[in-house]
Structures are given as C-alpha cells and as structure tokens.
Amino acid sequence: MMIIGSHVIVYSRDAEADRAFFADVLGQPHVDAGGGWLIFKAPPAELAVHPSDGPCGNELYFVCDDLEATMRELQTIGVDFSHDVSEERWGRLTRLRLPGGGEVGMYEPHHPLAIEL
Numbered sequence: 001m002m003i004i005g006s007h008v009i010v011y012s013r014d015a016e017a018d019r020a021f022f023a024d025v026l027g028q029p030h031v032d033a034g035g036g037w038l039i040f041k042a043p044p045a046e047l048a049v050h051p052s053d054g055p056c057g058n059e060l061y062f063v064c065d066d067l068e069a070t071m072r073e074l075q076t077i078g079v080d081f082s083h084d085v086s087e088e089r090w091g092r093l094t095r096l097r098l099p100g101g102g103e104v105g106m107y108e109p110h111h112p113l114a115i116e117l
Contacts, residue, residue, distance in 0.1 A: 008042060008060055012100030021099050025077055044115035061105035063113065067092045070106065 012018040019038045022028045029041040043062065064070040071081060071094065082103055083095045091109040098104060 006042075006045065006047070008045075008058075010060060010098070010102060010104070012098065012102055014100035017099035018102070025079060026074075046114040059105060061107055063115070064106060064108055067094065067106070067108035 010018065016036070019036070022040050023030055023038060030038045033039050046063070067085060071085075074096065075081070080097045081094050082097045083093075085092055085094050088107075090111055091107040093105060093107040095103045095105050
C-alpha cells in the first residue's frame with residue numbers, strides 16, 4: 001500500500017495561537033516545517049464516512065476513554081469547553097474551543113475502536 005499516513009488540516013482565524021494551543025496546552029508532539037509552521041503528530045486515528053444531503057466537509061474529534069476526567073484535566077490548564085456533554089448513540093460528546101475561534105470535538109466512544117486493530 002502506498003498510503004503511509006494522513007494529514008488533517010484545521011483552518012483558523014489565528015493559526016499561530018492555535019498552533020501554540022496544540023503544542024503548549026495539549027502537549028502534542030510536532031516538527032517545525034519552517035518559519036514556525038508546526039506540523040503535529042496526531043494521536044492514533046480513525047476515519048468514518050458519514051452520509052450528507054447538505055454541504056460536505058470534515059471534522060476533527062479527539063477520542064478519550066474517560067470524558068469527564070479528561071475535561072477536568074484540560075480545564076486545569078485553561079481549556080474552555082463550548083458545549084456541555086451530550087449523550088449520543090455512539091458516545092459521550094463535547095467540544096473544546098481553540099484560541100483562533102474554531103472548535104474541536106472530543107468524545108468517549110460506546111463503539112469498538114478501529115485504532116485498537
């Protein structure tokens with residue numbers, strides 16, 4: 001197989017602040033591709049294709065095994081959550097704010113994880 005990885009893009013109104021958030025607050029390992037353009041190592045990932053009758057797009061979700069504990073830990077270092085936890089058929093979901101104005105989802109799944117394959 002020629003595919004060796006995937007690359008997720010997060011669009012931001014303040015890319016520098018969001019890069020610092022991923023590096024300094026979330027502690028994601030990274031490399032500098034030049035001029036402060038950070039490329040982050042993502043945690044193990046899964047990809048799901050959902051049907052849509054409306055606009056198509058992409059979303060980023062972090063997966064955790066204990067949503068409340070992860071939220072408490074992130075709140076102690078200043079992470080702001082924009083949504084209360086909701087119970088979905090597939091897991092427990094919230095969203096966290098990025099400094100650049102965007103949001104990233106985070107959930108505790110009820111389903112088996114492909115990242116464990």
